[in-house]
Amino acid sequence: MKIEKIFRNIPFFKNIVLDVILFESQYPVLFTCKNGNDIYLFLCCTVNADKVVWIGTMTDYDTLIALLENQITIRNAFLNVTKEKIVITYNGENVEYRLVQSKDIPEDLLPTAGEYMDADEDEYAEEIAVFKNRSFNVEYVIQPCINSFYMIHYREKSIMLTDEYFVDGESVTEKRYDIGEIQVKKIALA
Amino acid sequence: MCYDKNENQIYDGDELSSIMKKEQAEKKFPSYFTNFEMPKWAREQELEVYRACATGKVDHESFLNSYEENGFQISAGGDKKNPQEYSLSTYLKFKDVKRFMTMDSRFGIPFVIAKGITNPVHGICLETREWKRNLGMKYKGSHVDWWLYTDAEPCREFEVIENEN
Structure with missing residues (x-):
């Protein structure tokens, strides 16, 4: 399953690049992608014989760091930053997508409420360092x-x-x- | 070739050992395992692992390999030759099986997680990290592929556990 190849079927993801895999099983489950200057968080929520489904959101590095430092739940990390989310469905041949408001995402596609990454200390030290280095958000x-x-x-x-x-x-x-x-x-x- | 008085074929020690090894070699993966090439590092080994129980119980249905779980099909867009399409997914770390259940839509609360051993009587297994490392690839998780023999009952080696955090 080539994620980039699948996602690039979507018009505004033509140049999307798989960035950092935060959790993987036999396939990437939680990962970031870079789309130009924007960073997206994707979650592969369904894999079966009929389809593969991802939910995605534009995010920011502060949210990703908070996720990896166990400060926010996985669900909240996904729901943060913007209300517009994307649901991508791949049936092995065709890619379909729909933009939805976060309140309209089916509950079963969202990460279970109240669950954190439960990351060990230093488990994500490398990823956090990368995200911090990229993060130029400064408020005065x-x-x-x-x-x-x-x-x-x-x-x-x-x-x-x-x-x-x-x-x-x-x-x-x-x-x-x-x-x-x-x-x-x-x-x-x- | 030797025969006993009832004309049953009998074997000496070396012949018998050879036959037994051959039987073990043929042991007895499902016929659809001819679809792929087993990773050469997969072996009989005892690993303490965790399994997400989709049925909410430690039963046969919660311990089907991915291919059988998908109704004897590979996953959408998957590769028929990918060995991972035919394995039982387990994890070395409790937090990883919990993460998977948090993110996969099949699982709701309460999570039912079983802990057990990859008893070689049921099949051979390989840590994905070891596999990927041998292929020169990075892999961060604790996933373990377990390729089960025909009629294996791996659930016998597992029991439900409480949260191990």
């Missing part, structure tokens, strides 16, 4: 004021926000910008 809380610029320091690099980051005199709550190799994805303005 900035007191609101009308100035011509803000100066922010992060890991010995500094950036300057000027008036152009504010639209029509109103502050925006989120901006994305580059600082050399660091890409700060989010700034929360208090």
Whole structure:
């Protein structure tokens, strides 16, 4: 069963890549995939003679790390981040998919409620390190004021926000910008 | 060739040993095992393993290999020559069988997990990690494939356990 080949039948997954396998049996059961800049969490919930079914969700590295550190349940890790989920069904020949709201996913396809990964200490040290390295989510809380610029320091690099980051005199709550190799994805303005 | 007074064929010690080895070699995998090539590292060994009991009991139906569990078919999109299509899945680690049951839609609460031994009288087995490592591949889990002989009753070696966390 070639997961990438199957998933790439889906229009918005044409370049999807199998990333990290978090749990496997005879096949990958819980794993991440990279789709461009986005990271997805997939779970293979059904395998029988008729079909293979995966449920998937866009996720983020904070959620994945929390999952592997036993801070959130497997179900909550899947349901977090976004309400839109994908259900992929493969019958051995054809691939079908449907986008659903998390509340509409059949209960039996979801991971059993209340169950954690129960990971041993260091069991996922390598994966957590990879995810932490990839995670550039940084939040700053900035007191609101009308100035011509803000100066922010992060890991010995500094950036300057000027008036152009504010639209029509109103502050925006989120901006994305580059600082050399660091890409700060989010700034929360208090 | 020797015969006794009743014209029954009799054998000396060496002949008998040879015959017994041949019988063991033919022992007795299901006929559909001709679909695939057994991994050469699979062997008779006693491993303490856990099995997810789909019926909620330690019974024959909870200990069917994947092929029979699928109604004598391989899984959708599977490879007929894949040995894992014909094995009984077990795990060396309790947490791995629990993870599998959490994620697979066949299993609901309460989970019924059995613990037992891969008694060689029932078949031969191979840790997936060992298998993959021998093939130069990474594998993180504790899954064990157990290829059962015809008429094997592996459930006899197992009993239900409580949570081992």
